[in-house]
Amino acid sequence: MLQYFDLISQVKINGYICQGFNQLTSFPDKNKIRDSLSKLKFLVIIDPLNTETSSFWQHYSEYNDVDASKI
Numbered sequence: 001m002l003q004y005f006d007l008i009s010q011v012k013i014n015g016y017i018c019q020g021f022n023q024l025t026s027f028p029d030k031n032k033i034r035d036s037l038s039k040l041k042f043l044v045i046i047d048p049l050n051t052e053t054s055s056f057w058q059h060y061s062e063y064n065d066v067d068a069s070k071i
Contacts, residue, residue, distance in 0.1 A: 002027065008036040015042040024052040034066070 005023070007013045009032065016037070023033050034056050037043060045054040057068050 005033060005036045011039055016040055017044040019046040022051040022053050024056055
């Protein structure tokens with residue numbers, strides 16, 4: 001998975017389908033994962049619950065300080 005997110009950050013992968021896994025809380029470098037997700041052309045979340053990964057693009061506090069217009 002870490003190698004996959006390296007490829008996403010290098011813009012070698014355009015899309016990601018996530019099922020039942022919350023990357024932002026599972027990997028040690030949350031900022032790297034968020035930056036990688038921001039470079040995707042599409043992201044599909046298949047999860048019955050709202051997770052940090054499904055709402056990474058929303059600014060809701062200083063802990064998730066993002067500019068949604070740049071994603």
